[in-house]
Amino acid sequence: MSNEPYLVNLALKLADGLEKRSPESLEKHRSFILAQQQPDGGFTGREGDSDLYYTGFAVRSLGILGGVEKQEAAAISQFLRQFQLETLSTIDLLSWLYCALIVQASGGEDLLATAPENWNARILQNLERLRTTDGGYAKSEQGALGSTYHSFLVVLIYQLIGLDVPAPNDLIQFLYDRQRDDGGFVEISPMKRSGTNPTAAAVATLNILNSMDEELKGDVYDFLKQVKSTEGGFQANTRIPFADGLSTFTGLLTARDLGLSSLIDPEQILKFMTEWLEFPTGGFRGASWDEQADVEYTFYGLGVLALLATWPDS
Template identity: 30%
Template sequence: MQRSVTIKLLQTLQRGCSSLGEEARELIVGFLLSQRTERGAYVNKQGEEDLYYTTFGWLLESALGLRQDAEAMERYLAEVDLESLDLVHYAAAVRCRLLQRGAKGRLSLLWQALQRTPTRELESFRSVPNNDREAPYTQFIWMSLCEDTRNDYQPAALDAYRTSDGGYANVKGGKEMATNATAAALMVVGQSEGYDAARVSPLLEAQEPSGGFRATSVAPIPDLLSTATALFVLNCYGVRPRYEAADFVEAHWLESGGFAATLLDEKSDVEYLFYGLLALGTL
């Protein structure tokens, strides 16, 4: 059985966490817990409790082997109105539910015992990324949701998003390859059809000698999110990047214990802590 994206993310995070020295781990755990509220949820950039950011926080707690209060997690999730959520937050809620259950035992074993859970239809979401249900990132989120609920997933054709260099754009007919759209598309194809290393050439070519990836070729500098997602996808395909990325990732690590989005940023949040450790887990 193909491992789900959620399991692959968690296992990659665990590798990243296991590579930390004691002092680095303490700094990172300290930053992570500084982003957690008394209710066990996590805050966004504005300091407000946010379900999307809570997913990152709970994944990191699990990967770091921190004690999780399953009852507090349950109380937080009980307040979530699933029917009011957009696709991204609905998928986050479902993943949080899995992590809450996993807090009571080993997540990977729980996964094998999961039964199919009814979920909303894609068409029922009034808000999806880029307002396009067929776009690579939307399909990636939808596929992950189907995996997390053990529902069958039928991928939409992504040919309309292909660019001349073999990558993928964010919009149909787009001329510019986007790193994250390409990463999303490659994960959808890999999970659905198998991981053929020949597919990742456009992503390989997008890496810069610094080890980083730009969101697009016209982005001013490489960023941590694009780099982490690209490295994660290459890792899933069993392909090594062209350039070592350890120095690039380390350069984004802040004294606070978090990771910056780019070298021009001085603040972090739980999302970018996630991407920093995810990138480390691929190295």
């Protein structure tokens, strides 16, 4: 397994890309994100109270936009202290751990300093309860089938808590079994049609586990060609007739990580993002038909801008 946490490497890569963009073009997005912060220190989505999921995307966005200020870190810390690690779902646990890492890196408190000595062993036990007979990890203990996406999240958590994934070969085989004839990967075993996001999750996990090869790269190249949209971005799958911000980010990142730069027209993708998804006042929407921005899609939008800024031959 790779020693450096994937999310840390990705954040550094995206921050480097955004540094090549003008500060003026990015400040509106920082302002938009901070406007979603609530009095309890967390961040909200499009409605409702603070939420760990959206707080995670907000903090990741602030991190790649130049970092989190000490005052912001203190407020985020206040929000994170409300939660018990052992009770969190996989995705909320990942959000909490990454936010805590950013808070500490920004000069804030070490939120794990008061955790029990064996806190990461407890997390391991909780995660392994999600392990399924097919070798993957389910969304919940009630899940009978492994999920490509949730298996990816579990691997990211193991990296952040400094532990290796138990029985990695079983997980690798699980991912190989999720590949379909179109070259991509599916979310769960009964599915026949690959998706851009499960494919990205599978590729990232296989890269972390040092299990990608040239034949797989060629397969993924063939799949990504099928989900390239005439709009400029990537579609979620071949049946959805429009591109979206999430699929464009994950498709672009996958192409970058696998060295498939010939697949990408940077100017076309940039035009799609800035003309269709970016709001002049800050924030990004999910797709051209979407009417509202949120912090999750703003992270994806910023991620695309960052990747394009350092794209080979761009």
